[in-house]
Amino acid sequence: MTFLVTGATGTVGRLVVAELLEARQQVRALTRNPAKADLPAGVEVVGGDLGDPGTLGRAFDGVTGVHLINFAGDDYAPLRHGEQIVELLAEAGVKRVTVLGGRVDGPLETVLAASELEWTLLNPVEFMSNTLKWWADGVRYQGVIREPFGGRLSAMVHERDIAAVAAKVLVEGGHGGRTYTLTGPEALRTTEKVERLGAAIGKEIGFEELTEAQAREMWAGFGMGQETIEFLIDALGNTPEVGYTVVPTVEEVTGRPARSFAEWARENAESFR
Numbered sequence: 001m002t003f004l005v006t007g008a009t010g011t012v013g014r015l016v017v018a019e020l021l022e023a024r025q026q027v028r029a030l031t032r033n034p035a036k037a038d039l040p041a042g043v044e045v046v047g048g049d050l051g052d053p054g055t056l057g058r059a060f061d062g063v064t065g066v067h068l069i070n071f072a073g074d075d076y077a078p079l080r081h082g083e084q085i086v087e088l089l090a091e092a093g094v095k096r097v098t099v100l101g102g103r104v105d106g107p108l109e110t111v112l113a114a115s116e117l118e119w120t121l122l123n124p125v126e127f128m129s130n131t132l133k134w135w136a137d138g139v140r141y142q143g144v145i146r147e148p149f150g151g152r153l154s155a156m157v158h159e160r161d162i163a164a165v166a167a168k169v170l171v172e173g174g175h176g177g178r179t180y181t182l183t184g185p186e187a188l189r190t191t192e193k194v195e196r197l198g199a200a201i202g203k204e205i206g207f208e209e210l211t212e213a214q215a216r217e218m219w220a221g222f223g224m225g226q227e228t229i230e231f232l233i234d235a236l237g238n239t240p241e242v243g244y245t246v247v248p249t250v251e252e253v254t255g256r257p258a259r260s261f262a263e264w265a266r267e268n269a270e271s272f273r
């Protein structure tokens, strides 16, 4: 069977590609820039822009299932052309669709829910890889993490587990009409994550808890826009219950336990050294 992965050059998409290849499936990958895609040999790379359905050409032809992102563009704007995309999927005879979602459903999810396709919405909580984005420089250069809300709990999920669920759902089917929240196996406080990361890299990492005002000032100093700062304050300061409530979905769907943050930290230790 052939599967199309959108967002295939992104954090989760690359792993969906890897999981499908491991399951010995044919993989087609969509990207706006095939020359830069750098995907494994054997993957059929096709150019196209989800923000412009006219460019999607024959990307869906002969495809059993599609893994979709629900945004288009580097600012993660919600996908506006969901209706046309769902029409193209139906015309091409695509059977199954997974959608990488977030905290709230966008227009694509609404259109899909009303369609005849076998759709499954995947709503991961915070990715473990966010720590790479936010913490790696602080750990590498100063040996300290500066953040507000040190006692905040999060049931962070390993990106590989999101991908494993997507691949299982696409290849095996039987998950149509479901919305899956995806979490890791435990809810950890920020300070506990710092400890586990320190253990993985073999070095004690300091944690300096910032006030909200200090965090705003620091992020503004990094050149972050007001909108991003507000998003972060809200995401860290008001993590919704779903973000720290462990659910067994990864294990139920994949048949193996969700990966822990300690495992993630060991796999990624080199990036923090």
Ligand SMILES: NC(=O)c1ccc[n+]([C@@H]2O[C@H](COP(=O)([O-])OP(=O)(O)OC[C@H]3O[C@@H](n4cnc5c(N)ncnc54)[C@H](OP(=O)(O)O)[C@@H]3O)[C@@H](O)[C@H]2O)c1
Pocket (backbone or CB within 6 Å): 006, 007, 008, 009, 010, 011, 012, 013, 030, 031, 032, 033, 037, 048, 049, 050, 051, 069, 070, 071, 072, 073, 074, 076, 100, 101, 102, 103, 123, 124, 125, 126, 127, 130
């Ligand atoms: N980080 C978190 O904690 C978290 C938690 C829950 C949910 N999420 C959700 O996860 C998603 C981000 O996933 P990610 O981190 O894997 O993404 P990412 O690493 O930022 O990669 C973005 C991907 O989107 C593709 N893309 C962007 N605009 C496109 C367009 N117009 N047409 C086709 N492809 C396009 C890019 O492909 P090309 O550049 O190759 O075209 C790239 O592969 C967001 O929806 C976010 O809400 C994130």
